Amino acid sequence: MRVGCPQRAAQDPWPTVAGAKVRQWRRRTFQAAFFTLFVLAPILDIFRFDLTTTHFVLFGQPWTLGIDALLRGEAGPREAAGNVILRGFLPVAGFVLLFGWVAWRWGRLYCGWLCPHFSVVELINGVMRRAIGRMSFWDRERLTPQRPDGRPAPVDPRWRWLIGPVAVGFAFLWAVVLLTYLLPPATIYAGLWHGDLTRNQALFIGVATALLSIEFLFARHLFCRFACAVGVFQSFVWMANRKAMVVHFDRAAARRCQGCANHCEDECPMRLKPRSIKRRMFTCTQCGRCLSACETVQAHRGQPSLLTWRRGRAALPESER
Template structure:
């Protein structure tokens, strides 16, 4: 906010002037326990963001959302396009987690873990401060007419912004195309991967625009989460709140008032990244970053007053009502979350990684052939559709159940063992050749064991399927 006017008007957004033009926010630096905690968490989250796509488990990237190949990997588990119900469960789990966290702790995500807040506060504003100076100098520079010094400062700042945005965009794309694959793609000319190159430039442009210029406007105007918070929160949800009873009337209104701790220094407004005045109550623009808490505690310490005029507390506690931790709203979210997690676990456990379907050939139900030794044999022709969404490659063998492993019944195919790879579908032709006496009234239900291994002798059992054999009466 401007030094000359830190008054926030109730009838318009804090970041707009009387004509509706944007007031560019340059929050002042602040020190304190909450600032230290957030900085530590920010660095941890940035480290996770940059290292996570390079971690591999079981030969696969630990998180991979390969949209092009319709393959999604989450911590060693691989999902494919037909697993969309499971992906829906994951999405619902994240939504319910957000609902529960918001109901209990307010917009803690926005101020403590949102990538928008983390990268702007930890990276982009630090670059701004390094090149243009502190908040006062940045505001002054914005008001100055264009000069050689200002021009080079702006060029240097936006050059560094662009380089950082490129790095963020490449890391982001690494979650979708794989970091190793992206590394080798980056060594080739852009024309060889033009679609990916355009996506990378678009992502870089969006990040640069948002983190470099749009900033708090995204939280205020575009982000749906901030607008939904009132639905998920109640008077017992934790918020950054101003103690009106302790702070009012302010000392500039009632000089030297013993009841009022607020001295109307506007330090809480100057440090706010969205430019609001927290003393006006809970607002949509507040992201619970706790900047104003540290700022106010610093002033309270200087004037010999206890800290906590602005504090992280529920509105009920501010009014002197004990906070209820266990209450209907978060319990509904917690119950729904538990049910969804259990349903997801059950669906994941019962998920069939190998799907085999025996489809009778449309040419004829069976053939009655004569062997060279003069004996007769019945042949049933099946097409076997195989779909596999497991984690490792298989070589499949098809053998009849124990009592038929002899000359009376054989399974014949040129494509056995059948190699199958994760996420792939394959169809092979299989012929069941058997003596007529295998049938009972022209029919027989045969149980076929599906095995995997390098050879039949050492193959391990995977599953059992039933096949209907037919022949003459």
């Protein structure tokens, strides 16, 4: 006999196993699309900074502050000041305000749903879980050898041979892409193809690949949590809003966690404990993997999820504890 709560389940977004998969499928789609944009933006001249001409390129057009015209005597001080405000200050301020507004309402939404670095973090997490049963070399205990939907998650030592190549491969890709944001992409990719990069270009790619490889292998979670300026900015803005979207744990029904092997914690890419209060979830990326895990486990029992997203007044219990 199934024991459920149809009324409450109907109020819950994505209260089924299928719904949990839909959320993660959507998130993966956004991540893949943004990672593709991250790689192709310099190639398509959507956005980059060209060191050879010392100005930005935006949608194929040069984006300058108009200072050169002032130096050549083609524009007066007032016109030059207006250009700096219109082409420099206002776009930057507008972007920061928009980005801050999103963080104010939804937290580190960019990190969990778009960030190309976080996409690599999750990919390496998955490889390491298959290889050593942990998402990090620093985790003390192995994760549960079972997925939230009951499928086995066995450890296969052969996957260990993939950890290094995957980390170094993405580090190299990142290094090359970052360089194409600074120098003409055609020059960089042609240099790679023909093997005739300049000394400085090769040095940049080599050093960046080495540093990113170390970070991806040993410190990717620490970087996301404490060293990424974009992520920390979002976290501080999010913490300042007590009504911002937060993961809510139904403590009144906590007994239903019995029999679950902490799948919500195992699924968290940031190695957080989703059943904690907001201030202990300071670096939550709103990826929703903990919600999907809980929804899947509880759906098999005919129960609604214990973890849900809440915002507005409903978020206050987590924010004020």
